[in-house]
Amino acid sequence: MTTTPEHDEKIAKLTFASVYPHYITKVERKGRTKDELHQVINWxxxxxxxxxxxxxxxxxxxxxxxxxxxxxxxxxxxTGLICGYRIEEIETPLTKQVRYLDKLVDELAKGKKMEKILRGA
Structure with a gap:
């Protein structure tokens, strides 16, 4: 799947600090912890x-x-869908990496077991 150059540029210029509080809110609202979020980001x-x-x-x-x-x-x-995109089909490396993180946060919020989120780590 090809993303537009404008979409890729928007993602590239977005600050991690602006999105990070949303990650925390998302996982904590679903009963997960900031420590678990950090574990996923670290992995x-x-x-x-x-x-x-x-x-x-x-x-x-x-x-x-x-x-x-x-x-x-x-x-x-x-792999899978996140934000309307199939991750494995995203061609722009940075956009794919950001969507990897989004997908892991989403899986954490949905209550998946940490072993599965971390791909058997």
Whole structure:
């Protein structure tokens, strides 16, 4: 699936700090914790809590966020629909990475077991 250049640019310029509170709200509203959210983010990106706080304080864009990340090799196992897009068909690497994170947060909020969210890790 091809996203538009405008869509990709919008995602690239969005700050992680602006979306992060929404992730917390989404998972906590469904009975999950901030610690579980951090576990999911750590699994995908390699960022620990201290690094995550620094990135939020720095107000980095998603482009910078994922440029600094060490993406988990099992990230390619994240498939399915998110925000109207089938993840495995997204061609733009950054947009795909952001949708990986969105999908993991969504699975956490839906009550999936952590082992399944983390693709058997």
């Amino acid at each position: 995908l990106t390699g960022f620990d809590d201290k690094q995550l706080k620094e990135l939020i304080d720095e107000k980095v864009t998603f482009e910078t966020f994922f440029n600094r990340a060490t993406l988990n090799p099992k990230a390619q196992l994240i």
